[in-house]
Amino acid sequence: MEKLLEVKNMHVSFDTYGGEVKAVRGVNFDVNKGETLAIVGESGSGKSVTTKALMQLIPQPPGRIKEGEILFEGRDLAKMNEKQMQKIRGKEISMIFQDPMTSLNPTMKVGNQIMEGLIKHQKMSKAQARKRVSELLELVGIPDAENRINQYPHQFSGGMRQRVVVAIALACNPKLLIADEPTTALDVTIQAQILELMKDIQKKTDSATIFITHDLGVVANVADRVAVMYAGKIVEIGTVDDIFYNPQHPYTWGLLGSMPSLDSEDEELYAIPGSPPDLLNPPKGDAFAARNEYAMKIDFEQEPPMFKVSDTHYAATWLLHENAPKIEPPEAVKKRMEGNANGSSSSEGERI
Amino acid sequence: MSQEKLVEIKNLKQHFKTGRHSVVKAVDGLNFNIYKGETFGLVGESGCGKSTTGRTIIRLYDATDGEVIFDGENVHGKKSREQLKKFNREMQMIFQDPYASLNPRMKVADIIAEGMDIHGLEKDAKGRESRVHELLETVGLNKEHANRYPHEFSGGQRQRIGIARALAVDPSFIIADEPISALDVSIQAQVVNLLKKLQEEKNLTYLFIAHDLSMVKYISDRIGVMYFGKMVELADADELYKHPIHPYTQSLLSAIPLPDPDYERTRERFTYDPNNHDTSEEPEFREVRPGHYVLCTTKEFEQYQREHGTGK
Numbered sequence: 001m002e003k004l005l006e007v008k009n010m011h012v013s014f015d016t017y018g019g020e021v022k023a024v025r026g027v028n029f030d031v032n033k034g035e036t037l038a039i040v041g042e043s044g045s046g047k048s049v050t051t052k053a054l055m056q057l058i059p060q061p062p063g064r065i066k067e068g069e070i071l072f073e074g075r076d077l078a079k080m081n082e083k084q085m086q087k088i089r090g091k092e093i094s095m096i097f098q099d100p101m102t103s104l105n106p107t108m109k110v111g112n113q114i115m116e117g118l119i120k121h122q123k124m125s126k127a128q129a130r131k132r133v134s135e136l137l138e139l140v141g142i143p144d145a146e147n148r149i150n151q152y153p154h155q156f157s158g159g160m161r162q163r164v165v166v167a168i169a170l171a172c173n174p175k176l177l178i179a180d181e182p183t184t185a186l187d188v189t190i191q192a193q194i195l196e197l198m199k200d201i202q203k204k205t206d207s208a209t210i211f212i213t214h215d216l217g218v219v220a221n222v223a224d225r226v227a228v229m230y231a232g233k234i235v236e237i238g239t240v241d242d243i244f245y246n247p248q249h250p251y252t253w254g255l256l257g258s259m260p261s262l263d264s265e266d267e268e269l270y271a272i273p274g275s276p277p278d279l280l281n282p283p284k285g286d287a288f289a290a291r292n293e294y295a296m297k298i299d300f301e302q303e304p305p306m307f308k309v310s311d312t313h314y315a316a317t318w319l320l321h322e323n324a325p326k327i328e329p330p331e332a333v334k335k336r337m338e339g340n341a342n343g344s345s346s347s348e349g350e351r352i
Numbered sequence: 353m354s355q356e357k358l359v360e361i362k363n364l365k366q367h368f369k370t371g372r373h374s375v376v377k378a379v380d381g382l383n384f385n386i387y388k389g390e391t392f393g394l395v396g397e398s399g400c401g402k403s404t405t406g407r408t409i410i411r412l413y414d415a416t417d418g419e420v421i422f423d424g425e426n427v428h429g430k431k432s433r434e435q436l437k438k439f440n441r442e443m444q445m446i447f448q449d450p451y452a453s454l455n456p457r458m459k460v461a462d463i464i465a466e467g468m469d470i471h472g473l474e475k476d477a478k479g480r481e482s483r484v485h486e487l488l489e490t491v492g493l494n495k496e497h498a499n500r501y502p503h504e505f506s507g508g509q510r511q512r513i514g515i516a517r518a519l520a521v522d523p524s525f526i527i528a529d530e531p532i533s534a535l536d537v538s539i540q541a542q543v544v545n546l547l548k549k550l551q552e553e554k555n556l557t558y559l560f561i562a563h564d565l566s567m568v569k570y571i572s573d574r575i576g577v578m579y580f581g582k583m584v585e586l587a588d589a590d591e592l593y594k595h596p597i598h599p600y601t602q603s604l605l606s607a608i609p610l611p612d613p614d615y616e617r618t619r620e621r622f623t624y625d626p627n628n629h630d631t632s633e634e635p636e637f638r639e640v641r642p643g644h645y646v647l648c649t650t651k652e653f654e655q656y657q658r659e660h661g662t663g664k
Contacts, residue, residue, distance in 0.1 A: 217609030258541035260570035
């Protein structure tokens with residue numbers, strides 16, 4: 001597999017009146033050609049900041065990329081100036097934002113909004129661009145493209161607007177697509193349609209996707225690999241099967257356990273106690289220690305390094321250290337791990 | 353769970369005028385009962401009228417038509433101040449957005465105690481204070497929080513304050529309108545566990561409105577599925593998920609992404625087309641399996657009975 005994007009030890013901070021907020025604290029990951037990497041985590045875990053930093057969309061000041069490299073096909077995006085970035089944004093890397101209601105310009109016809117990128121990056125004439133826009137609208141499943149081009153965003157429903165946003169993002173055949181919670185604002189049925197559409201298009205164009213979400217159901221649906229973020233760090237990364245069937249980090253256990261499964265009975269949900277730490281003063285040691293019932297003494301003193309579980313699977317928890325006691329994940333999570341390996345598909349079949 | 357009816361909703365309609373000649377039928381002829389001590393889940397897509405239903409039941413909107421019978425008395429219609437107060441004590445609401453539903457200029461203690469003040473439940477300041485502290489502890493906060501303002505709290509904590517406010521007047525029935533959809537996954541579980549615990553301790557009845565179907569399944573005893581202002585299916589939570597009958601429910605269930613990659617790889621989505629219904633007559637609400645009601649015409653009713661059988 002060929003690496004498309006490599007992020008090395010990236011730190012992003014915001015300077016506020018209260019002091020320096022360390023939103024992203026040393027993130028390492030890479031994205032291969034044609035694959036989907038999902039980044040999951042709670043709000044405030046730094047997942048959106050990470051991807052915005054890739055596109056240099058962090059307002060500077062107050063934000064700044066403190067250190068680290070972002071290698072996109074060998075070029076370091078972190079060192080590029082605004083002019084160079086403009087050639088990359090929308091052309092090689094493009095982004096789908098969370099809220100289709102606010103990410104479109106309400107005073108501009110939908111067709112013109114899609115055309116913008118084509119005219120700027122691909123130097124198309126207006127007539128050529130128009131033709132391509134019709135194709136794109138058809139690709140994303142908007143019927144009657146010829147008329148729809150001349151309509152304004154308010155004439156579209158939420159799902160249709162998100163399709164327009166997808167069309168804008170895809171206009172120049174980007175190599176990397178960043179989708180920041182693209183379906184959170186949508187209903188489940190519409191969400192399913194948009195996810196299917198995105199997967200379909202990815203297959204056709206062989207682009208790579210970074211998918212940010214906090215919905216583990218969506219992750220299971222779209223991702224090839226998953227990175228779990230907590231307090232500005234990646235605490236576990238692996239293939240989708242590694243994360244769902246063999247999770248190692250207590251935070252991942254908490255996330256998995258806090259979602260009820262459709263056949264779970266009346267037992268209490270496994271809730272992670274407390275709330276995420278304040279990144280103005282990140283705690284010493286493991287940031288998750290205060291909420292972690294398995295925390296050991298060392299968790300409060302030293303940050304755990306990334307331990308290797310397998311070639312594809314890494315987790316940052318001292319529990320994986322050779323001297324750590326052997327700890328079983330909580331019941332709810334264990335059931336999920338086992339249940340998934342065999343029975344679940346049959347019970348689903350009966351459901352419908 | 354008893355079979356005693358706490359709330360009866362009879363042919364409830366809520367129509368909004370949106371222009372001189374256009375009317376939005378947000379809720380159009382709902383009939384269902386909520387039994388004492390149960391959690392009734394109401395699901396559907398945005399715009400299907402589920403929130404309007406909740407708001408109409410608690411009289412935030414005046415119903416266009418129909419009745420809401422609470423403990424034997426109609427909630428709607430002309431009421432004196434005293435009568436209204438009585439309902440307001442029995443029925444409380446938890447709102448969706450914990451950021452918008454708490455007054456930013458009021459201290460937490462005053463937010464929680466507002467209901468008690470209106471109803472004159474605690475006459476002296478000391479009693480009021482200790483009651484507020486007790487409520488804060490019930491919802492997992494502590495008494496130091498009483499003198500702070502809402503902006504000092506996180507989303508999950510604010511939702512706890514909203515719950516404490518609802519509990520302050522000792523209600524028997526709580527309408528929770530998407531109480532967890534604005535919260536993070538890990539915090540959602542905390543709030544849901546709290547709601548369940550409170551239900552056991554105080555023998556509360558909930559109407560739980562949500563669009564997150566897996567959470568609704570988890571918390572509810574019975575579930576009603578709404579589509580365009582009408583209820584299309586009503587059944588026990590397990591029954592509904594195991595044997596969805598109405599095609600809309602089937603499509604809704606098949607669209608839920610589950611945190612299970614193997615299942616997701618093989619998932620087949622079912623799309624709902626409202627044009628496929630039999631239109632020879634007005635559909636009615638009929639019992640296809642015991643306790644399992646579906647909106648259907650006579651022809652469809654026969655078909656559903658053939659396909660899904662009566663009982664197990």
